[in-house]
Amino acid sequence: MNYYSTQHQAPLATLEKAVVKGLAEDRGLYMPERINPLPASFFEEIDKLTFHQIATRVAEAFFGEDIPADTLQQIVCDTLSFDVPAVRVTDRIYSLELFHGPTLAFKDVGARFMARLLGYYSNKAHDSRLVNVLVATSGDTGSAVANGFLGVEGVHVYVLYPKGKVSPIQECQFTTLGRNITALEVDGVFDDCQALVKSAFMDADLNAHMKLTSANSINVARFLPQSFYYFYAYAQMKALGLADRLVVCVPSGNFGNICSALFGKRMGLPVHRFIAANNANDIFYQYLLTGQYSPRPSTQTIANAMDVGDPSNFARILDLYGHSHEAICNDISGATYSDSQIADTLRTCLQQTGYQLDPHGACGYRALQEGLREGETGIFLETAHPAKFKDTVEAITHQPITIPERLQAFMQGTKQSIAIGKDFDGFKSFLMSR
Numbered sequence: 001m002n003y004y005s006t007q008h009q010a011p012l013a014t015l016e017k018a019v020v021k022g023l024a025e026d027r028g029l030y031m032p033e034r035i036n037p038l039p040a041s042f043f044e045e046i047d048k049l050t051f052h053q054i055a056t057r058v059a060e061a062f063f064g065e066d067i068p069a070d071t072l073q074q075i076v077c078d079t080l081s082f083d084v085p086a087v088r089v090t091d092r093i094y095s096l097e098l099f100h101g102p103t104l105a106f107k108d109v110g111a112r113f114m115a116r117l118l119g120y121y122s123n124k125a126h127d128s129r130l131v132n133v134l135v136a137t138s139g140d141t142g143s144a145v146a147n148g149f150l151g152v153e154g155v156h157v158y159v160l161y162p163k164g165k166v167s168p169i170q171e172c173q174f175t176t177l178g179r180n181i182t183a184l185e186v187d188g189v190f191d192d193c194q195a196l197v198k199s200a201f202m203d204a205d206l207n208a209h210m211k212l213t214s215a216n217s218i219n220v221a222r223f224l225p226q227s228f229y230y231f232y233a234y235a236q237m238k239a240l241g242l243a244d245r246l247v248v249c250v251p252s253g254n255f256g257n258i259c260s261a262l263f264g265k266r267m268g269l270p271v272h273r274f275i276a277a278n279n280a281n282d283i284f285y286q287y288l289l290t291g292q293y294s295p296r297p298s299t300q301t302i303a304n305a306m307d308v309g310d311p312s313n314f315a316r317i318l319d320l321y322g323h324s325h326e327a328i329c330n331d332i333s334g335a336t337y338s339d340s341q342i343a344d345t346l347r348t349c350l351q352q353t354g355y356q357l358d359p360h361g362a363c364g365y366r367a368l369q370e371g372l373r374e375g376e377t378g379i380f381l382e383t384a385h386p387a388k389f390k391d392t393v394e395a396i397t398h399q400p401i402t403i404p405e406r407l408q409a410f411m412q413g414t415k416q417s418i419a420i421g422k423d424f425d426g427f428k429s430f431l432m433s434r
Contacts, residue, residue, distance in 0.1 A: 085097050301359075
């Protein structure tokens with residue numbers, strides 16, 4: 001299958017080019033030429049299938065024309081070495097726990113899939129040049145990508161993160177690894193990190209000097225596999241008899257996550273509707289209200305992974321819906337919450353249900369509390385383990401959080417990061433020296 005750019009100015013690309021290059025020549029994001037629907041029989045039997053079986057069927061619809069079946073099945077199997085359970089919080093609201101992977105965050109799925117797919121293409125090409133992965137992070141992307149690629153031969157990862165704007169535990173997950181992982185501490189916000197990465201892909205000197213690709217959700221191999229767990233969520237809710245009017249609420253920052261869900265809907269996933277839950281960075285929420293997209297500098301919040309002022313994947317949503325504001329509003333509603341509202345939700349959910357949210361999941365849970373209609377059941381994405389935000393959550397709930405052994409291991413390492421400014425010339429000089 002070929003891939004086109006959301007800017008519609010670049011030539012069509014193969015899957016290999018879309019994965020290896022990350023961003024199209026016209027700075028657009030790659031989109032598949034078509035979205036293959038899954039048969040009705042698949043959804044009739046989906047609650048009888050395992051997570052691996054479901055994900056393999058979905059992966060074949062996306063990548064089956066380009067990747068041999070046995071290879072694709074192995075990539076899916078290696079990626080999904082953990083469960084993604086739907087857990088009851090209230091009678092009408094369930095949590096899809098996406099924090100059971102190696103770095104305890106939802107991005108483990110996309111990052112692990114991409115690492116394996118990029119490895120497949122590198123081996124296939126017999127290209128001796130080092131592949132340099134550039135990734136901007138507001139928190140969990142950096143750790144998921146760094147750990148997904150750790151030790152992979154022929155690949156070096158540069159993680160750009162905003163100084164002082166990720167949690168200490170998140171930071172230690174990608175700054176303590178060493179080996180083929182380099183952490184770059186940017187004196188700016190996430191949007192500055194993202195701008196540096198995008199500019200690097202467009203720079204002729206850099207691309208002549210080194211082989212570059214991205215592992216952010218701008219890469220099709222990162223965001224498309226995230227659709228796997230929406231199908232699995234539906235299967236679990238169907239098994240409970242709660243899938244007829246299912247509402248899926250996605251805490252949203254760069255919008256790759258909900259974008260993959262919308263692709264799933266186009267493939268036939270019978271979700272009734274979606275809610276995009278924002279923190280104070282409510283750019284998409286304002287778009288839903290006004291029809292005007294007005295990006296602005298991001299605001300720092302306690303739900304820091306969603307601190308994005310110009311979400312890249314909004315371009316994909318626009319393209320998917322033919323730039324129709326009405327069509328987008330038909331499938332997606334929005335919600336936005338301040339830090340004080342997020343904190344209040346963390347406290348009250350724990351007190352009333354015994355379920356410990358993280359700040360991002362709190363946005364999703366509250367949106368369902370306030371937005372479910374008669375006869376609907378809601379499931380929100382609990383995108384990271386609350387221990388990754390231990391200090392913040394404990395200060396709000398006054399209840400201790402046990403740090404899982406996997407996180408404790410990261411915290412024992414020594415921070416290794418390089419401080420850089422947010423100007424592209426300095427970043428370019430650094431990469432040119434490598």
